[in-house]
Amino acid sequence: MSADTPSLIRARAIRAAAQALVDAVAERAARTPRAAAEAAYYPGHPLGSVEAIEAEIIRRRAAEAGEQRPAA
Numbered sequence: 001m002s003a004d005t006p007s008l009i010r011a012r013a014i015r016a017a018a019q020a021l022v023d024a025v026a027e028r029a030a031r032t033p034r035a036a037a038e039a040a041y042y043p044g045h046p047l048g049s050v051e052a053i054e055a056e057i058i059r060r061r062a063a064e065a066g067e068q069r070p071a072a
Contacts, residue, residue: 033057
C-alpha cells in the first residue's frame with residue numbers, strides 16, 4: 001500500500017493537469033488554421049463563421065511568431 005500524503009497527491013494532480021494542458025496546446029498548435037477554425041466553430045460563435053475564426057487564428061499566430069523573434 002502507498003503512503004502518499006495529501007500534498008504529494010495534490011502535487012501529482014497538478015503535474016498531470018499541467019501535462020494535459022501542454023498536450024492540448026501542442027495538439028491545437030499542430031492543426032492548420034482551417035482545421036483549428038473548424039474545430040472551434042459552433043452556431044452562434046462570436047466571430048460568426050469558420051472563415052472569420054480562421055483569419056483570427058492566422059492573425060494571432062503571426063503576432064505570436066513576431067513576439068518570439070530574438071531582438072537584434
